Amino acid sequence: MIVGKEELYEEAKESLNRIQSFDVEKLPRTSDLGSRLNFSDVVEPAKQLIDLYKRLSLTALQDFPDNILTVVRDNANNHFKLFSQVLDFTPEQQDPGSARTALINQVVAAYQPAFQALHAYIAYSLHRSADFQRLDSEARATLQAIEDKAAKIAESLSQHENDAQDVLNEIRRVAAEEGVTKQAAHFNAEYELHNTEASKWQKNAIYLAIGLGLFSVISLFLHKVPFLKPENTYDAVQLSISKFLIFSVIAYMMFLSAKNFLNHKHNAIVNKHRQNALMTHSALVEASGDQGVRDAVLLQASSCIFSPQSTGYASGNESDVSNQKSMVEILSRPVAQAIKEVNK
Secondary structure, three states: OOOOOHHHHHHHHHHHHHHHOOOHHHOOOHHHHHHHHOOHHHHHHHHHHHHHHHOOOOHHHHHOOHHHHHHHHHHHHHHHHHHHHHHHOOOOOOOHHHHHHHHHHHHHHOHHHHHHHHHHHHHHHHHHHOOHHHHHHHHHHHHHHHHHHHHHHHHHHHHHHHHHHHHHHHHHHHHHHHHHHHHHHHHHHHHHHHHHHHHHHHHHHHHHHHHHHHHHHHHOOHHHOHHHOOOOHHHHHHHHHHHHHHHHHHHHHHHHHHHHHHHHHHHHHHHHHHHHHHHHHHHHHHHOOOHHHHHHHHHHHHHHHHOOOOOOOOOOOOOOHHHHHHHHHHHHHHHHHHHHHHHO
16 A cells, blocks of 8 residues: 555656666776776765665555655655766766766765665665564465465375276276186187087087988898898898997997087086186175175185086096085185184
8 A cells, every 4th residue: 555645656666766776887988988087986886875775675665655755756866867977978078077076976975865864764664674573474374375285285196196096996907807808718718619529529410310210211121132131041140230230330429429519518518607707706706895705706716617527528426526625615714713703
């Protein structure tokens, strides 16, 4: 808030700013005036005078009334005019030496009256600039702003950390699914192989069954073929044995083809089941929140995938020892865990 008139304040501000920013290095003019008429002697007094004005801050002018603004403006204008006379000095005038000496003396003598006129206002300006209460308030406000910004940054970093963790978990999940899919491809390849072989043996069994049926029908009329017609009992026995042997071989080949078809079909189903178990066990594990249930699912899935299965070639029923062991382990874990908790 400006105390004095705004117009007078602007004039005082402009005058003070002009003399504060004056460059004293322009005053000597050695290149223009030579070594005899230059003003190198006014450089130091001019610096002292300008430094005095620099101690009076432009901000303090807002608190000054009109009479003080007038004093500041007039003093600044007078001293700037004195510097301008030095800059405008020409050696063509009458008695340039005396004029030069007079200007130098005026600059040298300008500091004391300027100090007498401005020292009280400079003291106020310095006090206003060093208003410790205001500085403390500003420092507290700045500190609070820094704390608020730090809290926002910490919150943002926390959010970014959560997002990064979510992305990492998603990457891990996708990598796990990719790994599961890659491993499941082995079982799928075995399924395709056994399924193809089962189709081949199924066709062979069908062809042999048709051949066996045709041979059975044809064998009813073999004895009527002239060159196969038995002439005596020996020929009849020999023909019967031949028919039986041919029938037995065809029947055995049909039985073997059917068995191979069933075995390959069985192995195809087993490998497909293993593939499905490998593909779905992770979903079951993630859906369960209980660690015991997770262990049970993993144990059953591992048993399904890695335990030996019946191939169909071995005779007799194969005992399911692995499943029995798995069930014992599953049922024993809660009991063991309960015992540990009681012992604690």
